[in-house]
Amino acid sequence: MEQPIRFGIMGCAAIARKLSRAIKLSSNATIVAVGSRSPDKADGFIKDNGLPENTKVHASYESLLDDPDVDAVYVPLPTSLHLQWAVAAAVKGKHILLEKPAALCVADLDQILDACEANNVQFMDGTVWMHHPRAAKMHDLIQDPHLFGQLKMVNSIASFHAKPEFLHDNIRVRPNLDGLGALGDLGWYCIRFILWTADYELPRTAVAFPNPVKNEAGVLLSCGASLHWENGTVATFHCSFLAHRTFQATAVGSKGTLTLSDFVNPLEEKSAGFIFASQSGFKELITGWKPLPSNHVIPTEIPQEACMISEFSRLVGDIRDGGAKPEKKWASISRKNQVVMDAVRDSIDKGFKPVQIVG
Known part of the structure; x- marks a missing residue:
């Protein structure tokens, strides 16, 4: 069996609880780390959502992105932070599932998408209904x-x-x-x-x-x-x-x-x-x-959000394990939105x- 895509959760927003459950329900994904500016909050998130005891706690987003065991990040941060942290994730080679709305404006989103393309990173936004x-x-x-x-x-x-x-x-x-x-x-x-x-x-x-x-x-x-x-x-x-x-x-x-x-x-x-x-x-x-x-x-x-995780993880796996290129349609759809x-x-x-x- 191929190794599942290893997710890091960036932040402990309420919506991250739903996506954490979705990752657990997906056969090709797992959570290996949670990053938060408050380690106690990350530790509580891990316990409250039934994540494995060996899930790493990172006391900063930078530390999460430096973790070699993280293949992809789910980013549920406020929209005003998307540009900074999505670009930072792309530069570190982390594939990005970005909560919607993707950015404050198309100029910001273009910077995110350019960083993803330059670093061979898969991008997808979190519009879950499309995956049902x-x-x-x-x-x-x-x-x-x-x-x-x-x-x-x-x-x-x-x-x-x-x-x-x-x-x-x-x-x-x-x-x-x-x-x-x-x-x-x-x-x-x-x-x-x-x-x-x-x-x-x-x-x-x-x-x-x-x-x-x-x-x-x-x-x-x-x-x-x-x-x-x-x-x-x-x-x-x-x-x-x-x-x-x-x-x-x-x-x-x-x-x-x-x-x-x-x-x-x-x-x-x-x-x-x-x-x-x-x-x-x-x-x-x-x-x-x-x-x-x-x-x-x-x-x-499985729930529609787990369907999304499975599709995203399939694409990331094709890149990580098969040398494929990122699927660009998801970036194009987000940009038009x-x-x-x-x-x-x-x-x-x-x-x-x-x-x-x-x-």
Whole structure:
């Protein structure tokens, strides 16, 4: 059996608990080290998450990156720290699974991706829903010209109603840590779904919706935008820390419609569903639809985040053990996501005027 990919966890953020579990559930990955500026915090993280007793504790991120037993790092740090530490990891030859949003702006992300390419390092961001088997099944349907046709419209919503303590002190609402707010935390998912349905063809323009909600520090708590392609395809999204938990997405083609109500995190861990309608019409006297939309439920043996770890680790293993080159599609997808997000933020800053998107 090939040696599993040896992960170092950089920081002890809450999301790292979920990914630590995912690594333990993956057959080709293991955690060998945790780095934190607080050794006690790293030690507590190891105990609380049931990691092996021989998991190393590093009292600094630099020490973690210097560890020769670490093949790859998972980086769940605040977005403002991504540039510094992702570049540092790449320079040390560590493969990088970077929590989303990948960067504060595309200029920062380009520096990260350039460092990864220069050091033969695999890059992937932590958009987990793309790795669920459901995504592959949905992709097959929307790419079928007879069942779905040409993409016409997309809508995505990602929101949750944050508690007062979150809105007051969470890193996602603090400008020095995660200055993108809801746009970075939730809008990233919405934009990714839109780009995914459009086969990653960038829209031509972005127009932010008026009246976004910001906190006193100017961080976005709720916002949205429309995206427009030259062929007439249009997409809209809304993301918010102030609305009920909703993760809905709909893609409408000329011949079919795909709808799901839990596109970011499935309602159940072991399966995920969606609804697909094709060539639908009305019955006589408009008494119902025919044919009826079909319900699809896609099982998975491991959670979607473990599917992501397995795929990332497979790519890293091909590089480490087989001399392969990094798979560049993941860097390209992340960059397009960042480009669109930058354009939306630019439109907000410019008074909701259309902003040209240049890849």
